[in-house]
Amino acid sequence: MAVQILMPALSPTMTDGKLVRWLKKEGDAVSPGDVIAEIETDKATMEVEAVDDGVIGKILVPEGTENVTVNTPIAILTEEGETVPETAASATPAEPAKSGPAKVAPEATTAPAVPEKSVSESEKDWGETEEVTVREALRDAMALEMRRDQDVFLLGEEVAQYQGAYKISQGLLDEFGEKRVLDMPITEHGFTGMAVGAALTGLKPIVEFMTMNFSMQAIDHIINSAAKTLYMSGGQMGCPIVFRGPNGPAARVGAQHSQCYGSWYAHVPGLKVVAPWSAADAKGLLRAAIRDPNPVIFLENEILYGQKFSCPVDDDFILPIGKAKIERQGEDVTLVGFSISVGTALAAADLLAEEGINAEVINLRSLRPLDIETIVGSVKKTSRLVTVEEGWPFAGIGAEIVMQVIEHAFDWLDAPPVRVAGIDVPMPFAANLEKLALPQPDWVVNAVRKLV
């Protein structure tokens, strides 16, 4: 049967081209792969190859023709001994291929609806508590999950024999052995890729970065390999993995070791991003992160590691990812923070209380998914919003929260929301300058004073 050879598109943008010359003439036999013609595209001259066996029955577009539209029949390929049917021999463009996505009106222009819900949905009571440090809480969470599931293992720099650069993994090597607690060479890109590869098979690695700053060496695997594979595979291949480590400014460690990655990772669909403040947050959320079938970024804070909080002792204690916690009830203003900034906000609330202002303090716990319901519920009560974070203000978490509150509760606001954030400079080293760069409780107090 005669088939038409069509003018090919050799780049995504090509609409037409010049048929420079024919390398075969009518009557020539061709096989797949034979170069039959040269065409000039918008980029360069390229070759057209035959894709079927046959004989060039008729050339429809003579060489030298310019502006030949893509998909125009340029020749007729016949089988040996066959004549060219009359109907096939016209050089009009074939029906363009339908390959664009179906036209649907984008829904993303309107904000997703926030269900009306009471703010005061209290957290489950886990009973008896004890005072533990965030450091111990993190270690206990990993140990509990490693006992529970053989597929969970920990890898990172100095996590095994050294017992953790910040002593988070203390005792884990002794209990779980070197098969499940693995020291890595200083090669974040390589070992993160390795861990992601293992997770694609269903294992559940915990990758400890000595600090999240070093995760930038591995950010391609975190985003391109871990976060996107589920989608790219049409839901076939998930990546159950936790990336954890201290995030944000520590103390006097300079610009390259003092940065918050909250907004970096929260930007990415396919990731969950968690940022605990208290020991209970650390324990409950890390257990949830390890059990989560998705890649989870777990942002710790070095300054908080040694701080003690009361934490439930119940062996089943776990917290849901995506649910914020109201740490302090108030009616006059909503303060929203995460990680160490929750402490800053609470300190500010104490100062404000002395002035007779009752601030509500929300501990986000999770940056993605963001519990906008709780924030909006609170703003509808207080009508005023201040966000607090140590990261930079530009395109930060505060910016996102403020935008979402405007989308969902604009009419409830009595004053423009305010962002309190780290100063927009690389972190300086000098003690006085470093202090000037980071949000202090009185910054929050001053921000609130402008609103009430």
Added chain:
Amino acid sequence: MNDGASVTDKGRNDPGLSTAELEHAFHDMLLIRRFEEKAGQLYGMGLIGGFCHLYIGQEAVVVGVQLALKQGDKIITSYRDHGQMLAAGMDPRGVMAELTGRATGYSHGKGGSMHMFSREKNFYGGHGIVGAQVALGIGLAFANKYRGTDEVSIAYFGEGASNQGQVYESFNLAALHKLPCVFVIENNRYGMGTSVERASASKELWRNGEPWGIPGKQIDGMDVSAVNTATKEAVAYCRAGKGPYLLEMSTYRYRGHSMSDPAKYRARTEVDEIRQKRDPIDHVRNELLAAGIEEEKLKKIETDVKAVVADASQFAETSPEPDPSELYTDVLVEA
């Protein structure tokens, strides 16, 4: 000292593939070639958009490697991945339908040419960032070892990727932890438009694992038997728990890097000469004829392959596009 100290003799003295295996190889290589030619055609018709990296010329590599593997062994590669998928036994319909972005594609149209996966066939993608699949590949090997199986992982990458830093991090990690990973460099001589001579100070890529004690061999990647013999040896080494192994397959891609590559960096005579003298499919065809297989039998295989490709193409052209609701699914696993 590792046994990569000398270039292999191409495995010609090895008993190699049986006639039945050679027939199988001929079939699979021809399937890849015809499939890729059809993909190129569909691209020209506007049915495939974006990037499309064809495997034509390199067929002996994946087919020779695949014939050395057993059930459970894992494969991972770059964006030039159609050959690996077909060799691994993935359905040509599902692959072609993914190329055309249809709901019936392996990734429901959400991956495209560069991003397909199959748990069933142990194919772990389809990765678009040059070199990333190597670190992921040692992760697959890590999982094999962690689970206590004797399965191996094959991490394919090009000679262009072989200069990436994470490849060397992966060599170190794999050697350090004795991970059962065969690194297969498909040296097709050009990383996009840059020849290997202009990109790599190391001229003997098969020796690139030497600092880590990783044995390496250079193989004629246009000879499916030679590829198979070398891979069997590498795989046996990995299964025995000795650590990773490196194979450099000397091969050639006939087509451009992707569809919109004018190929000005090489002379047409270079392509023609390799096509005429070293074509991997001609090679296996001649081996089969020399072994006494009748021409008619090969013709039958050709006809069968053509029908399979025509069917895949028809399927890919007529399948529906993904439902708009697919836009929002598979971002996260709902717990």
